Amino acid sequence: MAGSGVDDDHGWTERLAWAYGLIAPTPAERAAALERLTSAQGEVESALLRIKKAWLPTPRLRFKARDRAAAQKAYDEAASRCLPEALCGRPASGEINTWAGLPFALLFLEWEARYPQEWTQHAKAWGTKQYLIRQLATADHDDQVRTKLVDLVDLAVQRPYRCKDREYVRVARAIDGDELRGRLHRAHDSGNSWAQLHAGHVLWLLDHPEVPNTRHVWRTRLAATRTS
Numbered sequence: 039m040a041g042s043g044v045d046d047d048h049g050w051t052e053r054l055a056w057a058y059g060l061i062a063p064t065p066a067e068r069a070a071a072l073e074r075l076t077s078a079q080g081e082v083e084s085a086l087l088r089i090k091k092a093w094l095p096t097p098r099l100r101f102k103a104r105d106r107a108a109a110q111k112a113y114d115e116a117a118s119r120c121l122p123e124a125l126c127g128r129p130a131s132g133e134i135n136t137w138a139g140l141p142f143a144l145l146f147l148e149w150e151a152r153y154p155q156e157w158t159q160h161a162k163a164w165g166t167k168q169y170l171i172r173q174l175a176t177a178d179h180d181d182q183v184r185t186k187l188v189d190l191v192d193l194a195v196q197r198p199y200r201c202k203d204r205e206y207v208r209v210a211r212a213i214d215g216d217e218l219r220g221r222l223h224r225a226h227d228s229g230n231s232w233a234q235l236h237a238g239h240v241l242w243l244l245d246h247p248e249v250p251n252t253r254h255v256w257r258t259r260l261a262a263t264r265t266s
Contacts, residue, residue: 047138053119054142060121060149060156068153072160078120085113121146122163125170134173135183143170144186151193154200168202175208184213192221195236196228207251210240219244235260 059071092102092109117123125143134140147170150157174187187209194206210218222244225237239259249255 047141050124050138050142054121054124057121057142057145061145061152068156072156075121075160078116081116082113082120082123085109085116089113121161122166125166133178134176135179140183143174144183144190146170147174147190148186148193150200151190154197164201168205171202171205172208175205175212177212179213185217187213188218188221191218191240192225195222195225195240196230196233198232199236204251204253204256207240207243210244211247214244235263238263 056071056074059067060075062068062071089106089109092105117126121142125139125146134143137143146161147167149161150167179187191206191210191213194200194203210222219241222237222241225233226241228234239256242259243249243251243255
C-alpha cells in the first residue's frame with residue numbers, strides 16, 4: 039500500500055506539506071491546496087491506467103513482469119503524494135504513534151471535521167476515515183497528539199452526524215481525561231442542539247465503559263431523552 043513503506047518524517051513532509059493548505063482558515067489557501075490535490079489525483083489515475091495496460095494480454099510475455107513492476111512503482115510514487123491514497127496503509131510493525139504518516143492522518147481527519155463539504159467533494163473516503171480513527175484509538179499518544187484528538191472529538195459532537203462519526207467514541211474512551219470531559223461538558227452546555235445530544239451521549243458512554251457503542255444503544259438513549 040502507498041503508505042505502508044518504510045519512510046521518515048522528512049519524506050512525508052516533502053511529498054505532502056502542501057496538504058496543510060486543506061485546513062487553512064482562508065479560502066484562497068484552501069483553493070490552492072485543492073488545485074494541488076486535483077493534480078495529484080490526476081497522476082494517480084494515470085498511474086492506475088498504466089497498471090491496467092500492463093496486465094493486458096500481449097505476445098511480449100517476457101517483458102510483462104518488468105512492465106508490471108514499473109507500473110506498480112509509478113503508482114506507489116503517485117499515491118504517496120496524494121490524499122487519501124498515501125494513508126491507505128501503514129507499517130505492519132510498530133505503533134500508530136511512531137508512524138511517520140501520523141501528522142497527515144490527523145490532517146486528513148481534521149480536514150473532514152472542519153470543511154466537510156470540501157472533503158466530501160474532493161476526497162470522500164469513509165473507509166479510510168474509519169480505519170484511521172480506529173487506529174488512533176489508543177492511549178499511547180504524546181500530549182500534542184492527544185490535544186489534536188480531543189479537538190477532533192469536540193468537532194464531531196458539535197455537528198450533525200456524518201458517516202463513521204460514531205467511531206470517535208473509541209478515541210474518546212482511549213484518551214478519556216479532564217481535558218476531554220471539560221470540552222464535552224462545554225459542548226453539552228453550549229445551546230447547540232446537536233452538541234447537547236452527541237456530547238451527552240459520549241459522556242454517558244465514558245461513564246459506562248462496559249456498554250457497547252452500538253446504534254441500538256444510541257437509539258434507546260435518544261428515545262429516553264425525548265420522552266423525559
